[in-house]
Amino acid sequence: MKKINLVAGGPSYLLPELGDYHDSHSTWVGIDKGAVYLLEQGIIPHIAFGDFDSVTIEEKLFLDNHSVKLTTFQAEKDATDTELALSWAIKQNPNLIRIFGATGGRLDHLLANLHIMKRFYNKNIQIKLIDRYNQAEVFLPDCYKVDKKEEYKYISFIPISEEVSGITLTGFKYPLNNCHIQLGSTLCISNELIHAQGTFSFTSGILLMIRSKD
Known part of the structure; x- marks a missing residue:
């Protein structure tokens, strides 16, 4: 690579x-x-x-x-x-x-x-x-796997387009199903994986994923 x-x-x-x-x-x-x-x-x-x-x-x-x-x-x-x-x-x-x-x-x-x-x-x-303390990455609509990392306990999803549609989180402490979030929403801040691996997906918009540790 x-x-x-x-x-x-x-x-x-x-x-x-x-x-x-x-x-x-x-x-x-x-x-x-x-x-x-x-x-x-x-x-x-x-x-x-x-x-x-x-x-x-x-x-x-x-x-x-x-x-x-x-x-x-x-x-x-x-x-x-x-x-x-x-x-x-x-x-x-x-x-x-x-x-x-x-x-x-x-x-x-x-x-x-x-x-x-x-x-x-x-x-x-x-x-x-x-x-x-942080790792940040930008994503476009699709379905993604995310692995649990103990050193980066917290995972946040932040819309950086006017709207992110159809966001679904599985394997997380706070799951979502086909949710729509607007620019400025804090709904997906400080989530956590409860399994070794989870997924997130969405159908439109641009999403910033930030993995953080204290």
């Missing part, structure tokens, strides 16, 4: 141990200060994108000393650094894209990153946003 891992410049304390996601099939990409975070965790990025306005002179030398390939953009542009990096990653045709360092800190960046996941949805490429 071909994987591309993007590391953005959000608060470093929300990053998981990136080495846990490192294997021979992974390509690592830094986004602005995220390139520094990668080096600090002992991973040399394949490439780094950004205007690097949040990188200090010392950190820039740190990147140069490790021969990190920097793709630099002007600060004044029509797309965020994360959007540019994700666009590049999609063109590499991976099976999986993981985005780290994209939560916490500025709320506008978090909301933008969630909507970028929605806009770049591709049925052939799984895109996950991951931090120390």
